[in-house]
Every structure is written in C-alpha cells, then in structure tokens.
Amino acid sequence: DESIIHNTLESLARLVNIDEIVIVDGSSVDSTPEIIEKFNDKLGKIVFLKVSKKSRAFQFHTGAEHATGDILWFLYPEMRPKQGSARKIKDIMKYREVVGGSFEMIYEANKPITRLLVKIQERASQNMFLFLENSIFVRREIYEEIGGFDLLPAFEMKQLQRKIKKRGSFIVLNGFPIVTSLEKLEKGLSLLKLLKLTACQLLCWIGLPISLCAKLFFKDAN
Structure with missing residues (x-):
C-alpha cells in the first residue's frame, strides 16, 4: 500500500472532525510505516498497529478493538475522503434510528476492464456489486452487537x-463522495480472479450468501 497511503493520509489530514486514526498494517515490508510516521505530527492522533495476518477483515476488526470512539469509520488505504465527510457522519448519527451508513464512491480506473466495472457499479446496487469496495461507518454498540x-x-x-442493515436505518450520504484508486485491483486482477469474482457475483444475485461465496472461491486469499 506504499504507493497509495500517502494520498489517503493527505486527505485525512484535511478532516477536522475526527477524534483518532487507527492504522493496521499487515506486516508490510515497504516504507509504509515511515510514511505514516511523517504524518503523525500533522495528524497528531494516529494509532499505528502491526499484525502478522494480511487478512483485511482481521485488520479492520483489530483496528476497531483499539479505537476509543462511539462511531467507527472503516476505510481501505486507497480511499480518499472528501473534506467535510467526518462532520457529515457526526451530523447524521445524531439521529438514533440511524445505525450506520456509507458514501457515494468515485473510482479512478485506468484499464478498460476496471472502467467497465465502474460503469456496472454506477447502475447496480452498491451493496449487491462485489467487484468494487465501499466505505462504511457504524455505531460502536451496533458493531459489537453484530460481532x-x-x-x-x-x-x-x-x-x-x-x-448492519438488519439493525436499523442505513444511510448513503450524498454530496461527499470518496475517491478510490483502483490501482491495486488492476495490478492483481488476473483472469482467474476475474472469473472467480464473476462467479461469486452471479451466485449472490441468485441468493447465495456472500460469506459462503467468499469461502468457496477465495479461501486462500489471505
């Protein structure tokens, strides 16, 4: 993530309504830790953790366990939130019926196949399209209750x-799109992975649980 973490940290540095930043690194061997250290003075609230597992789910969960806030906001390293988005989260979460939400997404795609995926994403339900990731925020109490x-x-x-959606109102915030680089996806998008993603997508559309698809087709991913 060395090539993209700098831009993400620059975006986070422009946010004024965040209480802390927890970064979990899956034992990278590049200069990611040094880049994060440079931003520590600018941000002043970074908790940096290194874990042995490269599993993204494990890293997110570890970060949540070390966070202290009542609202958790999960971002992949290639995501750059817009200024004002943190304030928007706090404003919408004042309504107790809202348990969580996500943002509009803008994807930076350089290859024909990823540009096609972005076009499909624009016409599909964000929650039902598996190829491209999004960012989620949630109340801590809800996060803990659902495991x-x-x-x-x-x-x-x-x-x-x-x-999260099963526990209450889930809001997609408009007007504060998160810009996401697809560079990492493009580098790792082999024909085999594309076929696996396509198979998972089709099976989910006909009702197979996402968790089962992930375990069937990507059991060696992490």
Whole structure:
C-alpha cells in the first residue's frame, strides 16, 4: 500500500472532525510505516498497529478493538475522503434510528476492464456489486452487537454492511463522495480472479450468501 497511503493520509489530514486514526498494517515490508510516521505530527492522533495476518477483515476488526470512539469509520488505504465527510457522519448519527451508513464512491480506473466495472457499479446496487469496495461507518454498540467483521477472505465490507442493515436505518450520504484508486485491483486482477469474482457475483444475485461465496472461491486469499 506504499504507493497509495500517502494520498489517503493527505486527505485525512484535511478532516477536522475526527477524534483518532487507527492504522493496521499487515506486516508490510515497504516504507509504509515511515510514511505514516511523517504524518503523525500533522495528524497528531494516529494509532499505528502491526499484525502478522494480511487478512483485511482481521485488520479492520483489530483496528476497531483499539479505537476509543462511539462511531467507527472503516476505510481501505486507497480511499480518499472528501473534506467535510467526518462532520457529515457526526451530523447524521445524531439521529438514533440511524445505525450506520456509507458514501457515494468515485473510482479512478485506468484499464478498460476496471472502467467497465465502474460503469456496472454506477447502475447496480452498491451493496449487491462485489467487484468494487465501499466505505462504511457504524455505531460502536451496533458493531459489537453484530460481532464485528466476519473473518472472510473476501467481501468483508459487503458482509458487514448487510449485517448492519438488519439493525436499523442505513444511510448513503450524498454530496461527499470518496475517491478510490483502483490501482491495486488492476495490478492483481488476473483472469482467474476475474472469473472467480464473476462467479461469486452471479451466485449472490441468485441468493447465495456472500460469506459462503467468499469461502468457496477465495479461501486462500489471505
């Protein structure tokens, strides 16, 4: 994540309504820790954790356990939130019926296949389209009640979103889109992975649980 974490931290540095930032690193061997250290003075509230597992679900769950706030906001390292988005979260979460939510997404795609995926995403339900990730915020009490992230090898954010929606009102915030680089996806999108994703998507559309699809097709992903 070395190539993209700098831009994400720059975006976070412009947010004025966040109480803390917890970054969990899956034992990277690049200069990610050094980049984070440089931003520590600017942000002044970074908790940096290193774990041995590369599982994204495990990393998110570890971060949640170390966070102290009442609202948890999960971001992948390639996501750049817009200024004002943290305030928007706090405003909407004043309504007790709202248990969580997500944002509009803007994806930066450079290859024809990922540009096609973005076009499909624009026409599909964000929760039902598995190829591209989104960002989620949730009340801590709800997160803990639903057991947090399922330790899946893929689609962990989609699965969490489905669990949250069962507990109350889930809001998609408009006007504050999160810009997401698809560079990492493009580098790792082999024909085999594309076929697996397509198979999972079709099976989910006909009713197979996301968790089962992840375990069937991506059991060695993490």
